[in-house]
Amino acid sequence: xYRSLIFKEWIKTRRFILLSGVAFAALxxxxxxxxxxxxxxxxxxxxxxxxxxxxxxxVGHVKYxxxxxxxxxxxxxxxxxxxxxxxKLTLHLPMNETRIICTMLGYGLATLLMLFTLATxxxxxxxxxxFSREIAxxxxxxxxxxxxxxxxxxxLCAWICLEPVWxxxxxxxxxxxxxxxxxxxxxxxxxxVAYLPFMLFFIAASFFFSLHAAARFKDGEQ
Amino acid sequence: MSVIQCENITHYYGSKLIYEQxxxxxxxxxxxxxxxxxxxxxxxxINILTGYLRPQSGVCRIFGEEMERLSxxxxxxxxxxLEGHIQHTYFNVEQIERFYSRFFPRWKRDAYYELxxxxxVTPTQKISTMSCGQRSQVAxxxxxxxxxxxxxxxxxxxxxDPGYRRLFVEYLREYAAAENKTVFxxxxxxxxxxxxxxxxxxxxxxxxxxxxxxAYILKNFRRxxxxxxxxxxxxxxxxxxxxxxxxxSWETYSFATLDExxxxxxxxxxxxxxxxxxxxxxxxxxxxxxxxY
Numbered sequence: 001x002y003r004s005l006i007f008k009e010w011i012k013t014r015r016f017i018l019l020s021g022v023a024f025a026a027l028x029x030x031x032x033x034x035x036x037x038x039x040x041x042x043x044x045x046x047x048x049x050x051x052x053x054x055x056x057x058x059v060g061h062v063k064y065x066x067x068x069x070x071x072x073x074x075x076x077x078x079x080x081x082x083x084x085x086x087x088k089l090t091l092h093l094p095m096n097e098t099r100i101i102c103t104m105l106g107y108g109l110a111t112l113l114m115l116f117t118l119a120t121x122x123x124x125x126x127x128x129x130x131f132s133r134e135i136a137x138x139x140x141x142x143x144x145x146x147x148x149x150x151x152x153x154x155x156l157c158a159w160i161c162l163e164p165v166w167x168x169x170x171x172x173x174x175x176x177x178x179x180x181x182x183x184x185x186x187x188x189x190x191x192x193v194a195y196l197p198f199m200l201f202f203i204a205a206s207f208f209f210s211l212h213a214a215a216r217f218k219d220g221e222q
Numbered sequence: 223m224s225v226i227q228c229e230n231i232t233h234y235y236g237s238k239l240i241y242e243q244x245x246x247x248x249x250x251x252x253x254x255x256x257x258x259x260x261x262x263x264x265x266x267x268i269n270i271l272t273g274y275l276r277p278q279s280g281v282c283r284i285f286g287e288e289m290e291r292l293s294x295x296x297x298x299x300x301x302x303x304l305e306g307h308i309q310h311t312y313f314n315v316e317q318i319e320r321f322y323s324r325f326f327p328r329w330k331r332d333a334y335y336e337l338x339x340x341x342x343v344t345p346t347q348k349i350s351t352m353s354c355g356q357r358s359q360v361a362x363x364x365x366x367x368x369x370x371x372x373x374x375x376x377x378x379x380x381x382x383d384p385g386y387r388r389l390f391v392e393y394l395r396e397y398a399a400a401e402n403k404t405v406f407x408x409x410x411x412x413x414x415x416x417x418x419x420x421x422x423x424x425x426x427x428x429x430x431x432x433x434x435x436x437a438y439i440l441k442n443f444r445r446x447x448x449x450x451x452x453x454x455x456x457x458x459x460x461x462x463x464x465x466x467x468x469x470x471s472w473e474t475y476s477f478a479t480l481d482e483x484x485x486x487x488x489x490x491x492x493x494x495x496x497x498x499x500x501x502x503x504x505x506x507x508x509x510x511x512x513x514x515y
Contacts, residue, residue, distance in 0.1 A: 004324040012312050084308045088274055093325050094298035220275030 001095055002103055008090075009077060009107040016076045017111060020069045024062075024119040031061055032126050044130065051135055058135075059123055059143045063184065066116060066150025074157035077108055082161055087217060101162075101214045105207060108154055116147040145192040148199050149183030155206040156180065162213035164221050172209075179206075223250050225372050225404040231270060231280035233263070239428045240266055244280070246423060246433055253398055253405040255415040255436070257508055258425030264408040265305060267425075268376045271406070272302060284372065298326055301370035305377045307361045311350035315343055315360065319367070328369045337363035337393065355386035362390060366397060373398070375407040379414050387411065391418050416440075416504040424511050431511055436504065442477045443507045444499045452492040461486045464513045471496075475510030 035058065039047045050056050081087040090104075091097050120143065127136045156176035163169045179202060183192075192199070226248040233240045240263040248254045258264050269275035271282050273289040282289040287296045310318060315338060323329045341356050349360060358378070365373060378394075379387050391414050398405050409415055415422070415436075422439060424432040432439070449471050461482065465474035476483050480499050487494045502510065 001325055004321050007317075008310065008313075008321055011317060080310075080312055084306065085304070086308055086310060088272070088304060089302070089308065089310065091274075092272065092297055092300070092302050094294040095325070096294060218274060220269055 001093075005093075005095075005100065005103045006107050009104055012080055013073060013077050013108075013111065016073060017115070020073070020115055021118075023065060023069070024115060024122075027062055027065055028119060028122050028126065031058065031123070034061075035126075035130065039130065048131070048135075051131070057139060057142050058127055058131075059139045062119070062123070062143060063146050066112075066119075066147045067153050067180065067184070069115065070112060070150035070153035071157045073108055073112060074154045074161055077104070078158055078161035082164075087162070087214075091214075091218065097214070097218065098211060101211055105155070105158060105210055108158065109151060112151055112154055116150060120144075120147060141193055144196070145183050145199060148196075148203065149180060152183060152199070152203050152206065153180055155203060155210065159206060159209040159213050162210050162217060164213070164217040168216075168221075224248065225250050225252075226271065226282070226284055226406060228267075228271070228282040229280055231267075231277050231282065233266065233270070233275075233277040233280075241277075242428050244430060246430065248404060248406055248421070250404055251402045252421055253395075253407070253419045254421045254423065255419035256406070256408045256423050256425065257412060257415065258408075259512055260410070262425040262427055264425065265376055268374060268406075268408065272300070272374060298368075299371045301365040301368050301373040303361055303365060303373070303375040303378055306380050307354065307358045307378075309349055309357060309361055309364070311348070311357075314346050314348045316345040318349060318360070318364065322364055322368065326368045330367045330369050333369070334363040334367035337366060340389075354381035355383060358382055358386055358390055362393060366393075369401075371404065373403060373405045373407070375405065377408050377410060379409045379411040387414055390414075394418065412505040412508050413503070422504070424508060426512060439507050440502070440504060443475065443502060443510065444477075445473060445475050445502055445506065445510055446480070446483050446497060446499050447471055447473050448487065448497040449495045450487070450492045451495075452490070454487055454490060454492055454494075463510055475502075475507075 035047075042050075051058070081090060090100060093100060120140065123143065124136050124140050127139055156172075156179065160169050160172050160176060163172060183199065224247040226246075228247070229245050231244040232242050244267075256264050256267060266275060270277050271284065271289055273292055276290060284292065285296050285299060287293060292300075310321070313321060319331065319334050323331060337359055341359050343352065343356060349357060352360065358381075373394075375394075378390060382390065394405070395418050397403065405418075407415075407419070419436050422432070422434060422436045423430055453467075454465060454472060454474075461476055461478050463475040465472065474483070474487070476486075478486065480497065483499075484494055484497055487497075
């Protein structure tokens with residue numbers, strides 16, 4: 001039954017996942033082309049110096065892509081469920097309703113984790129070829145909140161999508177936007193390291209918001 | 223044995239009363255049609271029954287389980303058709319069968335493909351590209367393959383042309399009779415119901431107007447036309463329904479015999495002439511019971 005539910009989610013999202021993979025690949029390719037071009041024009045030593053002395057980020061171009069992918073995946077996955085209240089059909093399946101929602105969200109999170117992990121590995125591996133481990137780690141820590149922001153965006157957008165009342169959706173969107181802004185404030189390397197546990201806590205907590213919205217849908221709130 | 227039991231359901235949308243103390247039961251193997259004008263709460267009852275709406279008070283049980291806490295085992299015995307034959311339209315014909323088949327232990331793949339043979343669709347055709355009639359057959363095929371003990375169908379005739387409506391009704395009637403299925407359905411096209419339903423609940427605003435076997439209504443409920451020398455009371459003493467003057471003649475509806483109707487009409491002293499009774503279709507009976515407005 002779980003496999004069947006995952007099959008449903010895959011059918012809805014497969015094109016978007018492919019498109020997201022292509023977008024990440026294109027952006028990473030662009031970053032490395034830009035690195036090659038910059039190091040060629042200003043010299044690799046000067047580039048090293050700029051990175052170290054001016055805390056220059058090599059991964060800045062990737063900043064908002066995880067956010068966009070997280071938001072859009074939730075829409076692609078859950079908007080068809082809410083259209084014509086198709087979620088009734090899904091929740092009518094002979095499974096525990098909480099497990100159904102958790103499986104759907106778990107699929108989305110697993111998909112994002114896979115995409116983000118591959119993108120991070122490619123970025124870190126690519127940076128490590130030309131730069132020290134410390135610089136690669138610093139860029140990883142810079143990009144980490146942005147990728148976590150993608151997961152957070154997915155869960156908050158899922159919460160808003162599953163909410164059955166439009167007025168309530170707008171009401172939810174305001175705190176959701178505030179939480180997301182907090183993931184994208186500073187681009188200084190390592191600026192968010194101290195806040196990572198809080199970010200993880202926010203992400204874990206917002207998983208339950210969707211369950212609350214689904215329960216409201218089940219009760220016929222409108 | 224009752225498959226569906228609803229007890230004292232009261233529900234409001236805001237301050238608007240939808241039902242007050244609504245109670246009914248549906249026995250095993252019965253096909254029950256829920257009829258009512260727009261806005262009387264037919265879909266609301268389906269939503270309450272399937273656990274998608276919590277009423278202000280009262281309880282519904284299906285297979286003895288309360289609607290808000292239906293177990294997966296109970297849900298697997300309930301086939302649900304949503305208004306407008308809503309399905310997961312991002313699937314194609316083959317994918318949707320594969321998706322549902324893993325949830326239901328008694329899944330009958332052949333029943334689905336047997337019904338789909340009649341449609342001019344390919345296995346890889348997406349449901350979103352189908353006509354409403356084709357989608358209705360896919361939905362019906364999935365219900366047959368699920369082989370549930372109870373089918374709940376919300377406005378199954380919505381959007382269907384007469385051919386598809388008839389096809390749907392014939393398949394459903396044959397299937398329900400052969401397999402002793404219980405069916406609870408609503409439709410706004412009452413001609414279709416006449417061919418299908420054993421029992422009939424007619425809803426008025428806020429209450430059940432009538433809950434009787436369809437055969438009883440068709441046999442006993444009549445329209446009476448007459449002329450009168452003076453105005454006739456529209457109240458009808460509980461015997462007459464929707465008495466009204468149309469041009470120079472009158473009409474009323476009743477379960478009573480011709481003589482009983484004449485006695486009732488003459489109570490106010492009016493002279494009743496040319497009193498004649500007419501047998502009714504279910505649609506005419508529905509209008510007789512609920513009124514035209």
